[in-house]
Amino acid sequence: MPEYSGAGDPKHTLELLWGVRERPRRGPRPKLTVERLVTAAIAAADADGLNALSMRRIADDLGVSPMSIYTYVPGKAELIDVMVDRVLGELTPADGVPGGWRARLEHIARDNWALFHRHPWLLHVAIVRPPMGPNVLAKYEFELRAVDGIGLTDLEMDAVVALVIGFAESSARVSVNAAEAERRSGISDEAWWAATAPVLEKLIDGAAYPLGERVGTAAGQEYNAAVAPARAFEFGLGRILDGIEVLIASR
Amino acid sequence: MPEYSGAGDPKHTLELLWGVRERPRRGPRPKLTVERLVTAAIAAADADGLNALSMRRIADDLGVSPMSIYTYVPGKAELIDVMVDRVLGELTPADGVPGGWRARLEHIARDNWALFHRHPWLLHVAIVRPPMGPNVLAKYEFELRAVDGIGLTDLEMDAVVALVIGFAESSARVSVNAAEAERRSGISDEAWWAATAPVLEKLIDGAAYPLGERVGTAAGQEYNAAVAPARAFEFGLGRILDGIEVLIASR
DNA sequence: CCCCAACTCTGTACGCCATACGGTGTAATA
DNA sequence: TATTACACCGTATGGCGTACAGAGTTGGGG
The missing domain is CATH 1.10.357.10 (Tetracycline Repressor, domain 2)
Structure with a gap:
């Protein structure tokens, strides 16, 4: 069972891909950025494969709790979308x-x-x-x-x-x-x-x-x-x- | 994350593929056969995709408990091997x-x-x-x-x-x-x-x-x-x- | 200056999954 | 009849994504 690209809300995914999320005006300073999240996810997937790429694993690597990832990304599907676009940039x-x-x-x-x-x-x-x-x-x-x-x-x-x-x-x-x-x-x-x-x-x-x-x-x-x-x-x-x-x- | 063929013990898998398991001499009559199992699994996968193909699902379809499937097949990997060989026979x-x-x-x-x-x-x-x-x-x-x-x-x-x-x-x-x-x-x-x-x-x-x-x-x-x-x-x-x-x- | 809205982060819980393990009951053989 | 090989099943473990509710933090409006 593969993961699927394009499985999330198109608008939200596009905003992530193009990095147009406006900075939050209030609340605590975020510990992470989408960039760092995607980098960690790609590193994990490169090292141990897509099977080993779990939200828990990424959170562990970044020193945050699993659920806090959902602050930056609506779900795993959208995260993978951003990962794909990122590595295709190497071509x-x-x-x-x-x-x-x-x-x-x-x-x-x-x-x-x-x-x-x-x-x-x-x-x-x-x-x-x-x-x-x-x-x-x-x-x-x-x-x-x-x-x-x-x-x-x-x-x-x-x-x-x-x-x-x-x-x-x-x-x-x-x-x-x-x-x-x-x-x-x-x-x-x-x-x-x-x-x-x-x-x-x-x-x-x-x-x-x-x-x-x-x-x-x-x-x-x-x-x-x-x-x-x-x-x-x-x-x-x-x-x-x-x-x-x-x-x-x-x- | 795909499923992988060839992931099980080669000898056991080959015996399944060629149907050379000797009939058990004692014990209760088996409710199922490997054939029926594979047929049910293929039907489920055709209908609902590989994601929906779980041991529980197959067991439900066949009216047995999930664990009894392991009587016929060492695990899901070997089952998929047999499914693959079976459908390639349609060519x-x-x-x-x-x-x-x-x-x-x-x-x-x-x-x-x-x-x-x-x-x-x-x-x-x-x-x-x-x-x-x-x-x-x-x-x-x-x-x-x-x-x-x-x-x-x-x-x-x-x-x-x-x-x-x-x-x-x-x-x-x-x-x-x-x-x-x-x-x-x-x-x-x-x-x-x-x-x-x-x-x-x-x-x-x-x-x-x-x-x-x-x-x-x-x-x-x-x-x-x-x-x-x-x-x-x-x-x-x-x-x-x-x-x-x-x-x-x-x- | 203070309070509240907006925001980040987290613990817990749910319903899935494969399958290890041990127990129960059955049927054929010795 | 006693033994043995076997089919079957209930329970439990450790994984997954993520819903939900709450706690803590910050900046802006009054």
């Missing part, structure tokens, strides 16, 4: 990248791939109704700039960008999930397979899956688990950009 | 599809897309260390068969299949997340945007995001939320298959 435009649209899209894909590895919890937030903060808007803008003026229609520009971003997310997910499974179980992929394979062999008919056995073992030997996702990313990115090139060339 | 081989490798890969992509929409919870299970049941193995086998004998190396066959499957998952995720957000919030995408847009306009500089505004509104008008994910799927699939065609043609 960089492809404007200066030499090599044309292909190099620019490659930059965007690699940049996203790296971001998902720096903040793996991002993959476990279902980003629908994206938090329309400054960084989300800037991201969309410079993504489109990467494919502007190369003969695509507006709709195609949007579709091409979505395809590349979606691919980066999808392949990063494989990689991140594998790393998280290893960390959480304490069992490496190799050890898991070593425990699984002999039991499996006793269960299946030897000749039932000829292709799967041949290709599976070939892939397993050539790419050990540590680099396999990275290779899949490189391969897929190449094919997708080739496909986009076909489209552009047809114009 | 069909592309063997008889006319039109060569391209049509076969299209069939596989569409078949997966449809499966994810029939069982949206599948997207919220992080499938690492896949449950090596009969259906998972069969799936991999017939996926490879779709690209066998067209001039690709074993490693390329594996990579091409992974690319297409990953794309289908990725684009289905967008679609499913949108539908789930709508259902869980009771607010349609249009209504959400109608609440968001005016607040947003007051916050941002009018000329700050020229491309985003132009392309975003164009995409929003052309594809309403209901069909946008399906269009993105068709567009992306076309580009990816084009890219694969470039590879195959280079042989």
Whole structure:
């Protein structure tokens, strides 16, 4: 069960994202700021994953009581929205990248791939109704700039960008999930397979899956688990950009 | 926070997947079977999502106490493994599809897309260390068969299949997340945007995001939320298959 | 200058969750 | 018939988000 973005009151969330809350005129000085809250939450999520990100945990890290967090943020959903916009600010435009649209899209894909590895919890937030903060808007803008003026229609520009971003997310997910499974179980992929394979062999008919056995073992030997996702990313990115090139060339 | 496949004891999980538990020789007749349990769990997850899939809920549906479920299954993780293998059995081989490798890969992509929409919870299970049941193995086998004998190396066959499957998952995720957000919030995408847009306009500089505004509104008008994910799927699939065609043609 | 409104912070409590543990009753075997 | 293996269940533990009510603090209005 993922967390969902865009689950809170739109108006309140937007005010948080853009930091337009007016300072309170009366009452005690606040101990915290939304900024500090979000920073602590991101640090916790980076370190221990989205499962470990609880309001109690953040409060402990900040030395306040759990409920006082609700002074700054209406709920966990809105907090996550702000976290998402914040880390998306780490992405960089492809404007200066030499090599044309292909190099620019490659930059965007690699940049996203790296971001998902720096903040793996991002993959476990279902980003629908994206938090329309400054960084989300800037991201969309410079993504489109990467494919502007190369003969695509507006709709195609949007579709091409979505395809590349979606691919980066999808392949990063494989990689991140594998790393998280290893960390959480304490069992490496190799050890898991070593425990699984002999039991499996006793269960299946030897000749039932000829292709799967041949290709599976070939892939397993050539790419050990540590680099396999990275290779899949490189391969897929190449094919997708080739496909986009076909489209552009047809114009 | 997703659920994870492959989180249980490999040996026990495999025995469940292949149904090789020997019948108990003594003791009371079991009220349930693993089959019935899995069927009920899938029905609950289909109807109300993975969040609503609790051991208590399944037990209620089946008329037993929560703890008795642990007689059949070591824990929730293993139950989900069996659920996954079960529903993957709904996928069909592309063997008889006319039109060569391209049509076969299209069939596989569409078949997966449809499966994810029939069982949206599948997207919220992080499938690492896949449950090596009969259906998972069969799936991999017939996926490879779709690209066998067209001039690709074993490693390329594996990579091409992974690319297409990953794309289908990725684009289905967008679609499913949108539908789930709508259902869980009771607010349609249009209504959400109608609440968001005016607040947003007051916050941002009018000329700050020229491309985003132009392309975003164009995409929003052309594809309403209901069909946008399906269009993105068709567009992306076309580009990816084009890219694969470039590879195959280079042989 | 004082009082009160506005505000921050906190303790407690509720209803969820998975599941560990120990006990109870049943059915087939020795 | 006695034993043993087993299914089933009640209770309890420690987690979660957050509703609610109260306590304490500050600045502005009279």
